[in-house]
Amino acid sequence: MATVETQRDVTGDVVPGVVVPDRRPRWRGLLRSRKLASGLAIVGFFAVVAVLGPLLVGDPNLVSDDRLLAPSAEHLLGTTTTGQDVFRQLVAATRGSMLVGLVVGLLATVVSVLVGVLGGYAGGHADESLSLVSNVFLVLPGLPLVVLITDYVQTRGALAIALIVSITAWAGSARVLRAQTLSLRSRDYVDAARVSGEPGWRIVTFEILPNLLPLIAAQFVFAVVGGILTEAALAFLGLGGSGSWGTMLYFAQNSQALSQGAWWWFVPPGLCIALVGAGLALINFSLDELINPRLRVPRRPRRTGPA
Structure with missing residues (x-):
């Protein structure tokens, strides 16, 4: 955005209508976002709940x-067909699902940054090779591939499931980061840093990555969502580990809840x-508004006087 101010020229005359760019940091508007506040809450x-809940519920x-009882004061969310407390299972399963989403988000983001940013900045054969790998993973069907790999893996803990899901969760983000890096590496300030003799790792770290942080954050959030949903789908099919929301849905479906x-079970x-x-x-919508100014909703000015 920009503001219109009045300034004076060298002779002292008033020059109205001068457009002055708005230099306020974009993050300031993000901190006032109601969407971000609600999402973070x-x-x-x-x-x-994931950190402290399992330590408190037993x-x-x-x-x-007490088999298949409805919610009551003794059992807040009822019980299962074997008498297990659903509330305790729900609290304990929160840790497993959130852990899978966090690990998938971190791994997918790190791999996408390494492949997309480094390949886009290096160019040449390195960029072509990394782009070929990204394209291969993009055309592979994600969920069937994860199901196939999970079926052959004997260890199905939360970390193992997160590693398997991460295999197919990075390619799309890497392609987007590569495109943005190709645009940024031709900017004037990057060329000036290159001419001044700065090494490539410093240019990537201090000149390119700071401009990609909003995009990387949005892709991390998207990867976390995908990790939680994919793990729930695997668990519902009987291929997930124990102790997650998907596992609860799997046992509820098998018991014909x-x-x-x-x-109260499902x-x-x-x-x-x-x-x-x-x-x-x-949270992702808030980050999208930061990246794309066209998505921002202009705030109405407050009235200071009578209508």
Whole structure:
């Protein structure tokens, strides 16, 4: 945005209508975003539950004689067909799902930055080779490939599932970062740094990466969402590890909770997946507004006087 101010020329006459660029940092508007605040509140709540919840609720696998009971004061979210407390399972499963999403987001972001940014800046045969690898992973069907790999892997813990999901979660982000890097490496300030003798790693670190941070942050959030949803899909198919929201849905489906009217068994984990996805989507929308000024909604000026 820009503001119109009045200035004086060298003779002292007023020159109205001079356009002065708005030099306020774009991050300042992001910090006032209601979407960002709402998204951070939702994701922060689940992060706290993932860290502290399993330490407070007790053993989620404890079996009792209270089988398939509706929610009550004793069992806040009812029980399963084996007498396990659904609330304890839900709290414990939060850690597994959030851990998978975080690991997938970190791994996918790191690989996409290495492949996209380094390849785009280096150019030549290195860029062509890395682009070929990215294109191969882009055309491969993601979920069927993950299902195939998971079926052959014997260890199915949270970290193992996260590593498998990360294999197909980086290619799209790498292509976007490569395109942006190709645009940035031809800018004047990058050429000036190159002429002044700065090494390539310093140019990438201090000249190119700072301009890509909003885009990298948005892609990290998107990768976290994809990791949580993919893990839930694998667990629902019986290919995931233990202790996640998808695992709860898998056992609820196998026990025919829907036909028995045990809504308290499958609705809470599905609702948690939806809420986390909504919170991360709000954060992603806020970052998109920072990257693309056309998406910003102009704020209405406040009235200071009578209408």
